[in-house]
Amino acid sequence: MARWEPGTAERLQQAALELFASRGYEQTTATEIAQSVGLTERTFFRHFADKREVLFHGQELLQGAFLTGMDSAPAGAGALDVVIVAMHSAATEFFPAERRPHSRARQTIIDRNPALRERERHKLATLGATVAAALRDRGIGELPAVLAAESGIMVFRLAFGLWIREGEQRSLADIQTAVFGELFTLTATAAGSAADDVQQREVQR
Known part of the structure; x- marks a missing residue:
């Protein structure tokens, strides 16, 4: 019988990535993932629903990690x-x-x-909703909470895509x-253009 031990989930994750990459996601079964690291299908399903x-x-x-970071904000x-x-x-x-190769391999399979x-997409949407709720708990209004949360998720998604590119050396932060x-450059430019447009309309009246 396979022994329950620390790190089992991580071993299964790494095995799954390797099998998904070599055989394809659809062609790989949970049983094959478990067996590749000497575990049983039953052990696999103790850790993962599928x-x-x-x-x-x-x-x-x-x-x-996001919520802990929010708690540290002034x-x-x-x-x-x-x-x-x-x-x-x-x-x-x-x-x-050191997590970059794992994240790159994972994203390749997902893509x-x-x-x-x-x-x-559902994961990121859930993360955005969680962040927005935490902002509201800090007393921030509905609209700014949602705008800030969604802007953050957009930046996170774009930055993550750059971070996992081959040859990228910068940290995700x-x-x-x-x-x-x-x-900020885009919004500042847009705000300036909008203000100029308003001023021009006032002059033309």
Whole structure:
């Protein structure tokens, strides 16, 4: 009988990634994943509801990292400032450099399968809703809470895609900072253009 031991879930995850990459996601069974590391199918299902969830194990931990980061933001901080602090904390804790090859392999598998892509979108949507709820709990209004949360998830998704590119050396936290910089430049330019348009209309009246 296979022995229950620490790290079993991680062993199954790594085995699944290797099998999905070599055989294909659809062609790989939960039994084959378990057997490849000397475990039973029963042990596999103690850890994961199905083979799809191997790729999404740890979602709760990622949400927890975001929420812990939000708790560390100063009282009275603006909605987006809180999100930025949370994202920096999560990126530093949850996505160290040594995790990059694993994340790259995982994303490659997800990108090849429509059902997995939908599951990934659902994961990010759930994360965004969780962040928005936590912002509301801090006394931030509904609209700014949702805007800040959704903006953060967009930046996270774009930064993550850059972070897993071959040859990329920057940390996820640094890439997030760069992407936020681009966002702030765009919004500042748009705000300036909008103000100019309003002023021009007033002059023409």
